[in-house]
Amino acid sequence: MSDRAETGRAASPVPGPLTPWQYVQNALYYLHVALATVVLGLLGIPALLRHGREGANRVATRWIGYMLWAARLHLGVTCEIRGTPPTEDCIVAAKHQCFLDILVIAHALPRRAFIMKREVMRVPIMGWYAWKVGCIPIDRAKGRDAMRAISGEINRRLAGEGLGQLIIYPEGTRTKPGERRPYKHGVSTIRAGTGLPVVPVAVNTGLFWPRKGWGIRPGRAVVEFLPVVPAEVPQEGFIPRLEAEVETHSDRLMAEAGFRQPILAA
Incomplete structure (x- = not known):
């Protein structure tokens, strides 16, 4: 489970190459969490059926916490x-480097929810x-039309039971540490269509x-929630600001952890 600490505290230095035992630990971790996913998922079905989204959220919180605990246990x-x-x-607009x-x-x-590919759901x-906690499927082939449809779905939820915190990855994919890809305009389209505040998030998890989730190294990963992008930032300036x-902030977090490689081109 996640550990809170003071904002100024540095992350652990980047470890050296993996040992053979660490590869074994990686395998044990994935075996452990695969079994736990099946067990917790099945045991949680009564809460899912009885309490709907809130029940699904409780089960999801327990499952995610277990995954993080197992990462500490097996992988350090x-x-x-x-x-x-x-x-x-x-809207939570985050840097995305890995599953962690x-x-x-x-x-x-x-009350987390994601915009995610239909196939995953x-x-x-x-x-x-994913369906029950409020994740929203996306058909990437439809481009801006998909974003407008998502904005409509968000507004429908806002008029009803509420949305929660909708997590979006503006780069559209996972990136290596130091790699930068152009930010897609989907988050800007949703912001304009819903009027929701946007909370940026920086990470050094990669x-x-x-x-690809193999070759995990021990250390202290940091995720930082940044101040909300001000509502007065105009649409044309929103993506550059975000x-x-x-x-x-992600570069700063990676530098704290010992990352010194040059920024990679997209």
């Missing part, structure tokens, strides 16, 4: 949250809970947990 990966995670309806930042961000939010057990905030 701990997590630090900085800043103040939002509790109101909002998904877990840490989601665990810090009380068809996965047994995980997909059931220094410890690779994009990108500058997330990338600058």
